[in-house]
Structure formats: C-alpha cells, structure tokens
Amino acid sequence: MQKNKTVAGIMAMKKAGEKITMLTAYDAAMAAMLAAADVDVLLVGDSLGMVVLGYDSTVPVTMDEMIHHASAVRRGAPAAFVVGDMPFGSYQSSKRDSILNGGRFLKEAGCDAIKLEGGQEMCGIVTALVQAGISVMGHIGLTPQTATQLGGYKVQGRDIESARKMVEDAVALEKAGAFALVLECLPDELGRIISEEIAIPTIGIGAGVHCDGQVLVT
Structure with missing residues (x-):
C-alpha cells in the first residue's frame, strides 16, 4: 500500500494553500477510521495519558x-502519515537520549516523524534529531508537559513580550530543521503573524483560523 503523505508533501500543502488536518489516534481501530476519512496526519499524542x-x-x-500505542496506530493505518509525541523526560536531558528515543518511534512503531515541545531552548535537540534522520514537528504556545510553569492551561502570548518570544521561537525552530509547528x-x-513569518506549516489548536492546519484531540 502506497504511503499517503510524506514530510515533503505536508510542507508542500502550505505552499499550495491546502489546509492540513491532524487528529490524535491511540489504537488501531481509531487509526483505521481516521485514515479512511483521509485525515492528513495522525498524531499519537502523549494526551493518551x-x-x-x-x-x-x-x-x-x-x-x-x-511505543505500544504508536505501533497499534501504524497497524491500523499502514499508509497514514503518523507522528509520535515525545513524552516528558524522553528528550530534554541530552541529544543522545532524544535520538535514541526518537529513533524508537521510527524503528519500533513505524512512525514517520516525532513531535516535541519547546522553543529556542530545544533547537539544539531538534537539529540533532534531524541530522540523525528523524523528522521533527515542533510545538510552542501552551506546552502541556510544562503547563505548571506557564501558570496552568491558559492562552499564551497575550502581551507584547511573550508574543515576540513566540515568533522568535517559531523562527528558531524552523531554522533548526523542524518541518512543521503546532501552535497551541x-x-x-499571533497565529496569523507566526504563520506568515515562517515557511513551514503551522497547525493550530486554539490558535485561530489563520494557521495552515488544525489539530484536535479525538
């Protein structure tokens, strides 16, 4: 069965003005249904917790x-573009750990790419992963793994200083090699500004209508 999407294909959708659809999947049955509905990207999110x-x-x-759930998603949707979410503690400690754990998503679960949270502080990790052959989707704004440091689950980037940092984070992650960026x-x-500022696709969740795609937790 031929793969539906590739990293290059996802990136090309922005240039073509095609909106990207991304939904979470945690098991084979849900993955099969989403693939049948032609969802562009299946995210095995750490939201499964x-x-x-x-x-x-x-x-x-x-x-x-x-890995257990990502493997099930791949079995249920063998041709889908699947992204594995790096859980807390699996990538922050070192480039080596990030490559070993990111590589597991590709080797053991058959994922096409991984997603990780963080801005400029994660750029070295992102570059190391990409250089190791692991495609990376970034994630900025409200980052659930560090929500307590952000004051809880609330909208980010409301003031000028934090909004400027979000734009700088997005630009830095693109330069580091990320192929797409979740804005939460x-x-x-601000979603519009970031989407216009960078060439890679933005996929929003509560970040407005101007993002290049949308993701929801199913």
Whole structure:
C-alpha cells in the first residue's frame, strides 16, 4: 500500500494553500477510521495519558506506553502519515537520549516523524534529531508537559513580550530543521503573524483560523 503523505508533501500543502488536518489516534481501530476519512496526519499524542490511561496530566506517560500505542496506530493505518509525541523526560536531558528515543518511534512503531515541545531552548535537540534522520514537528504556545510553569492551561502570548518570544521561537525552530509547528492556545492574530513569518506549516489548536492546519484531540 502506497504511503499517503510524506514530510515533503505536508510542507508542500502550505505552499499550495491546502489546509492540513491532524487528529490524535491511540489504537488501531481509531487509526483505521481516521485514515479512511483521509485525515492528513495522525498524531499519537502523549494526551493518551489523560484520554486513555487515566493520568491527571501528560507528564507520567512513558516511552514504552507511547511505543505500544504508536505501533497499534501504524497497524491500523499502514499508509497514514503518523507522528509520535515525545513524552516528558524522553528528550530534554541530552541529544543522545532524544535520538535514541526518537529513533524508537521510527524503528519500533513505524512512525514517520516525532513531535516535541519547546522553543529556542530545544533547537539544539531538534537539529540533532534531524541530522540523525528523524523528522521533527515542533510545538510552542501552551506546552502541556510544562503547563505548571506557564501558570496552568491558559492562552499564551497575550502581551507584547511573550508574543515576540513566540515568533522568535517559531523562527528558531524552523531554522533548526523542524518541518512543521503546532501552535497551541495563542491569540488569533499571533497565529496569523507566526504563520506568515515562517515557511513551514503551522497547525493550530486554539490558535485561530489563520494557521495552515488544525489539530484536535479525538
């Protein structure tokens, strides 16, 4: 079965003005349904900790749990473009750890890419992953793994200083090699500015209508 999408194909959708659809999947049955509906990207999100596993946040989710669910998603949707979400603690400590854990998503679960949270402080990790052959989707704005440091689950980038930092983070992640960027809980206008500032696709979740695509937790 031929693959539906590639990293290059996802990036080309922005240039073509085609909106990108991304939904979360945690098992084979859901993955098969989303693939049948022609969803562009299936995200095996660490949100599975709260949606499926009963945790009160995404922080407790382990790599083994992510690989287990990502493998099921791949079996249910063998031709889909699947992104594995790097759980808390799996990439922040070192480039080596990020490559080893990111590589597991590709080798063991058959994912096409990984997603990680963070801005400029993660650029060295992003570049190391890309140089190792692991495609990276970035994630800025409200980052659930560090929500307590951000004051809880609330909109980010409301003031000029934090909005400027969001734009700088987006530009830095693009330069570091990210092929796409999730924007979570940002003001509509900031989502527009970032989407126009960078060449890679932006995929919004509560970040307004001007993003290049939208993602929802299913």
